[in-house]
Amino acid sequence: MTVEPDACAVAHGAPEANPDARTLVAVFASPVARYLLTYAADLGYHTVLFEPDAARATDVRSACDIRTAMPSVDKTADVVVTDHHRTELGPVLRDALAQDARWIGVLGNPRHEGPHVSALTALGVPAVDIARVHRPVGLNIGSRKPAEIAVAVLAGLLADRNDKPGGFEF
Template identity: 35%
Template sequence: MKTDLLTILLDLKARRIPAALVTDMADGTQGLVTTDGCQGDLALTAEETAAVLHRLDQDDSGPLPEEPGTEPGPEPRIRPLFVDTHAPPLRLAVVGAVHVAQHLVPMAAAAGFDLLVIDPRGSFASEDRFPGVRLSQDWPDEALTGWGVDRRTAVVTLTHDPKFDDPALTVALRSDAFYIGALGSRRTHASRCERLTEAGFTAADLARIHAPIGLPIGAKSPMEIALSILSQIVAVRRKAPAATGATR
């Protein structure tokens, strides 16, 4: 990699901007691809760029096409390229340091998420309950704004209390968070949507909230609910069919 591309890549990493280093395996020409375009000596077609961005979105390094020579037509539409993705860790903000959170947080950590647990109630957001996890006792909207919510961030609210959940959801809905979920019954969510509508959010905005939260696995215990939540986050992230399934 040339020094100028390395400098750009390091700057992108510092700003949590995903990028893919793309190498033409025929001549070694390289380019650095983000959603804003390609920098470097490598010129990509629109189809190649779309294929690279798909790989980048899925954190999936490897050759393009996956099986060279199998593209339809007399010639492959995508020349042999190698895509090396560089993306910051996925992040999960958990609002409400409750029993479900105590199961969800270690599961998410094992899955590679960077974590932030937010709860202004100091007796909940404690090192004893969440050892080794970044904790915030700030108000949820302040904590999320300070942390920064981007397109590689998931936000989950678990408190059942509007004074905590609604400020967090307000920040999440105004961000590019790839997943927003809220614990509570359908009746609770209907009331939540009424309040958020009064705050100026549209039906399309509210449709981003997964509520009641989690995949429909018949979860009952806090551990099972945590499992259903993390499963839904992964399904949404991977654009799996399960992501559109009805919740509990």
């Protein structure tokens, strides 16, 4: 395996020559969102919590921007919905899909159809747009705890951003 010299320098603490501007929007305050935002900031993401209910946002103590309205996102943004049980799921995803996010995903059990499908269909969102929503999200590492789920999600986002399959395939 050949390692590029620039990669070694970065691994030893040198700043990246041309770091990509990256944003992670965690949708809905949750235990997973708390870890996701903390770890994402460590990875160089600009972190944003979108929580329409300001009272719920107090549980997230990460150094992130907190918004009660969906922030504007562009091709540098990854949007992760961290609670698929919220009644706002459909409208939130519809609004995210109307923007130019690089990647949109919803946490949830892959053995069941995600509730986002029926919520978006009921709002008249075309099937081609609904198909842009990733589910499941993250690498399949058997995550069960919120911190583990956050690690799996971020690893999956990094693999996708770098056009890699993730896992141990190189």
